[in-house]
Amino acid sequence: MIDHPPSILIVDDDEDICENMADIFTDLGFDIDVAHEGRTALELVRGRPYDVVLLDLKMPGMDGLSLYREIKKVQAGTVAFLLTAYAGGSTAGEALAAGASQVLAKPVDLPLLLRLIDEAxxxxxxxxxxxxxxxxxxxxxxxxxQGYRVCIAHDGRQAVERLRTSTRVVLIDLNLPDRDGADVCRQVRESNPASQVVLITGHRAELEPKIERLQAEGFDAICYKPFDLPELLGTLERLAQP
Structure with a gap:
């Protein structure tokens, strides 16, 4: 479980629904923000990380599915639940295929939603x-x-921005475009000592001295590209244990 009050962004063009859900989740100890359309929601997502987003599937302008696809580009680790009063159709399947956690019917079954959020x-x-x-x-x-939440960063700056205290495992390429991957590894370890750090590289022979130095510093594992998937998944399973 995360070690800070879970943050939820509620996005729905029905202001009464947003207010009611925000009151309920706030009373339960969640950190809540609300938006009534996609553009405002994206501004909020770009400004801070959210653990969960609750998105109305049918909204004027940007619908919930399109909004989720944009959120995923910014915060891939955010868990998304899409809410809809329109049963059936292909949109629910598209949302799940895009990576949404669940598509739930309105009016929302709150005990079910809370259980699903806790599980996520x-x-x-x-x-x-x-x-x-x-x-x-x-x-x-x-x-x-495999049951993980996954956040993505494409360079060292993004890695530091997106690292959360609850991040269990960090996979770091040693060749990053903006800085030495080894320095990012050290920065991750300093800012979040509880994280398990896995070095990844496709340049085994070239980087062997650096890898040996980093392993001597106590980093947790190394996986080489192209990945041996059973080895990678086994390493993650071992390191992700609480």
Whole structure:
């Protein structure tokens, strides 16, 4: 479970629904923000991390599915629940295929939603730091299927911005575009000593001396590209244990 009050962004063009849900979640100890349309929601997402977003599927302008796709580009580790009064159709399937956690019917069954939120936040959070977009997306899909929440950063600056105190495991490429991956590893370890750090690289022979130095500093594991997937998943399973 995360070690700060869980943050939730509620997005719905029905102001009464937003107010009622915000009151309920605030009383339960959640940190709540509200938006009534997609543009405002995206501004909020770009300004701070959210653990969960609750998105109305049908809204004027940007619908909930389109909004989630934009949120995923900014904060891939945010868990999304889409809420809809319109049962059936292909949109729910599209939302799940895009990575949303659940599509729930309105009026919302609050005990069910709370249980699903608790279950989602209990999943270990993994931060993948690599400038290869395709690799990050593939890992996002793979690790999500294995029950992880996955956040993505493409350089050292993003890694530091997106690191949360609840991040269980950080996968860091040693060749990043803006700074030495080894320095990012050290910064992650200093800012969040509880995180388990896995070094990743496709340049095994070239970086062997650096890898040996980092391992001597106490970093937790190294995985080489192209990944041996059973080895990678086994390493994550071992390090993600509380």
């Amino acid at each position: 936040l209990d999943r270990p959070l993994v931060l993948v730091v690599d400038d290869d977009d395709d690799l990050c997306l593939n890992l996002w899909d793979l690790l999500r299927e």
